[in-house]
Amino acid sequence: MQCQICQKRTATIHLTEIQNGARTELHICEHCASEQGIATHSQMSINELLSHLLAVQPSDEEMFGPAEKDLVCPTCGFTLDRLRKEGTLGCPADYEVFEQALLPLIERAQGGKTSHCGKVPTTLPTDTKKFVELSQLRQQLEEAVHDEDYERAAELRDKMKQLE
Amino acid sequence: MELTEFSHDINEWFSGSGPLADIVVSSRIRLARNLAGHRFLNSCSNEEKAEILEKLKSVLMPLDLGDKVFYVSVDKEPELNRNFLVERHLISRHHAMATGPRGAVIARREFFTAMINEEDHLRLQVLKAGCQLRACAEQIDRIDSQIEGRVEYAFNPRFGYLTACPTNLGTGIRVSVMLHMPALKLTNQIEKFMNAAKDMNLAVRGLFGEGTEAASDLYQISNQVTLGVSEKHIVSEFENVIIPEIVEYEKAARRQLLTNDTDTLDDKIARAMALLQNAHLISSQEALFLLSHLRLGLNMHEHMGASTPAIERLCALRASTKEQDKLTIRTINRLFMLTLPAHLQVNYGKSLDATHRDALRAKIIRDALTQQS
Ligand SMILES: [Zn+2]
Ligand SMILES: [Zn+2]
Numbered sequence: 001m002q003c004q005i006c007q008k009r010t011a012t013i014h015l016t017e018i019q020n021g022a023r024t025e026l027h028i029c030e031h032c033a034s035e036q037g038i039a040t041h042s043q044m045s046i047n048e049l050l051s052h053l054l055a056v057q058p059s060d061e062e063m064f065g066p067a068e069k070d071l072v073c074p075t076c077g078f079t080l081d082r083l084r085k086e087g088t089l090g091c092p093a094d095y096e097v098f099e100q101a102l103l104p105l106i107e108r109a110q111g112g113k114t115s116h117c118g119k120v121p122t123t124l125p126t127d128t129k130k131f132v133e134l135s136q137l138r139q140q141l142e143e144a145v146h147d148e149d150y151e152r153a154a155e156l157r158d159k160m161k162q163l164e
Numbered sequence: 165m166e167l168t169e170f171s172h173d174i175n176e177w178f179s180g181s182g183p184l185a186d187i188v189v190s191s192r193i194r195l196a197r198n199l200a201g202h203r204f205l206n207s208c209s210n211e212e213k214a215e216i217l218e219k220l221k222s223v224l225m226p227l228d229l230g231d232k233v234f235y236v237s238v239d240k241e242p243e244l245n246r247n248f249l250v251e252r253h254l255i256s257r258h259h260a261m262a263t264g265p266r267g268a269v270i271a272r273r274e275f276f277t278a279m280i281n282e283e284d285h286l287r288l289q290v291l292k293a294g295c296q297l298r299a300c301a302e303q304i305d306r307i308d309s310q311i312e313g314r315v316e317y318a319f320n321p322r323f324g325y326l327t328a329c330p331t332n333l334g335t336g337i338r339v340s341v342m343l344h345m346p347a348l349k350l351t352n353q354i355e356k357f358m359n360a361a362k363d364m365n366l367a368v369r370g371l372f373g374e375g376t377e378a379a380s381d382l383y384q385i386s387n388q389v390t391l392g393v394s395e396k397h398i399v400s401e402f403e404n405v406i407i408p409e410i411v412e413y414e415k416a417a418r419r420q421l422l423t424n425d426t427d428t429l430d431d432k433i434a435r436a437m438a439l440l441q442n443a444h445l446i447s448s449q450e451a452l453f454l455l456s457h458l459r460l461g462l463n464m465h466e467h468m469g470a471s472t473p474a475i476e477r478l479c480a481l482r483a484s485t486k487e488q489d490k491l492t493i494r495t496i497n498r499l500f501m502l503t504l505p506a507h508l509q510v511n512y513g514k515s516l517d518a519t520h521r522d523a524l525r526a527k528i529i530r531d532a533l534t535q536q537s
Contacts, residue, residue, distance in 0.1 A: 090206065110390065113334075113391045113392025116323055116391060117392050119305070
């Protein structure tokens with residue numbers, strides 16, 4: 001069997017991963033495995049693997065649209081082409097620079113979610129904290145409505161009013 | 165800190181104790197964090213990596229963890245030592261194989277590790293024996309907040325904690341449990357377990373095995389989604405829904421073996437005993453496979469009151485000629501870890517080829533499972 005990454009050498013490493021209900025099989029050679037940081041002992045986490053899988057999916061244009069294709073991060077010089085190749089971003093600012101292009105990818109990797117819910121640094125300015133808290137309440141409200149738990153939904157609406 | 169100071173024993177999280185320990189071997193929580201004002205690692209020069217390393221090291225070393233901490237310069241350690249740390253789950257395989265300045269701050273009792281310059285600037289992990297996710301969550305949150313008081317993390321109101329890879333974005337939390345599932349394999353139900361896990365949106369992987377087969381019957385399940393769901397929610401879903409459901413699968417399979425298929429069960433346990441007590445060459449894979457059956461037998465005796473002929477013989481074994489104690493899960497886990505390739509070689513004091521490793525491994529196990537009559 002041919003290696004799925006280089007398409008040259010013989011695949012000697014066979015990985016099966018389960019991600020969001022889909023079974024992914026990856027057959028690769030030892031060289032590409034070590035290059036991708038995949039150990040033959042398969043100590044790599046599924047997300048590390050997935051990040052590399054995401055990196056070898058559709059073309060830039062299919063994935064990000066023509067507008068973002070030529071964007072360059074002014075802080076680190078990162079481009080979307082590198083995300084495809086490396087599976088990781090260049091700097092924290094990239095999440096703002098490439099936000100539009102990243103959203104569909106984030107949505108796919110994160111089970112449809114696109115905004116944070118949970119811990120917030122204590123050092124954040126109060127209005128930022130409030131922003132995060134509000135978006136979390138909004139999310140919980142949607143869930144409550146979905147579960148037809150109207151009592152809880154009313155409570156959440158009150159909480160949101162207090163914050164606003 | 166010399167590795168040989170702890171290489172002769174197992175770590176606490178692998179001691180076979182804690183809630184639901186007959187199936188849930190250990191609980192782990194990991195947080196991914198990055199420093200504001202620095203590039204992610206794949207865009208960093210070695211100078212910048214060194215700067216991040218120094219900064220985080222100086223913040224982490226004085227932390228109050230209730231235990232001594234030591235520092236390992238991962239990039240300066242020989243490969244054998246790095247593999248040893250991977251076998252003990254103190255660093256990731258990725259960290260062992262990465263390039264450039266990087267390190268790990270490790271608590272002496274091994275419940276805590278901070279990997280610096282892994283895929284993110286900082287990866288914190290807390291590990292505990294048995295099913296103890298909530299305790300892991302509380303501890304890692306306290307440690308994270310201590311660090312947060314001293315550095316500025318990369319954070320964005322929309323996406324939360326920013327990570328190098330979008331798959332870790334938001335909370336940056338990865339919750340996992342290591343499960344021992346030998347009965348599911350013996351009853352050909354591993355597929356059923358895999359399907360159940362994927363229905364619950366979990367990642368599953370075999371541990372300590374080569375390729376996809378988990379010779380050790382140890383599987384790790386972890387959450388996939390890190391964004392848009394709070395840390396608390398993820399942890400409570402694991403503790404209240406996911407773990408009980410999966411534990412019940414394995415328990416049902418153990419009951420099924422005991423009531424309908426005692427011969428299969430006894431055959432596996434008896435063969436494992438015979439081979440482990442008599443073999444002169446034993447590969448790591450074979451040892452993991454056979455020790456798994458001994459662990460199953462002991463746990464079924466202790467937690468289900470099982471007493472088949474083979475389990476009775478197993479329970480009559482002594483842990484060693486020196487110890488008066490009976491064979492325990494701790495003994496099995498100790499043999500399991502101490503005969504992994506890097507452990508064997510670190511304890512032997514130099515590197516060994518495969519045949520010599522197999523001979524040494526067989527001897528250690530033979531000596532430990534000496535029958536006393
Ligand atoms: Zn290849
Ligand atoms: Zn950038």
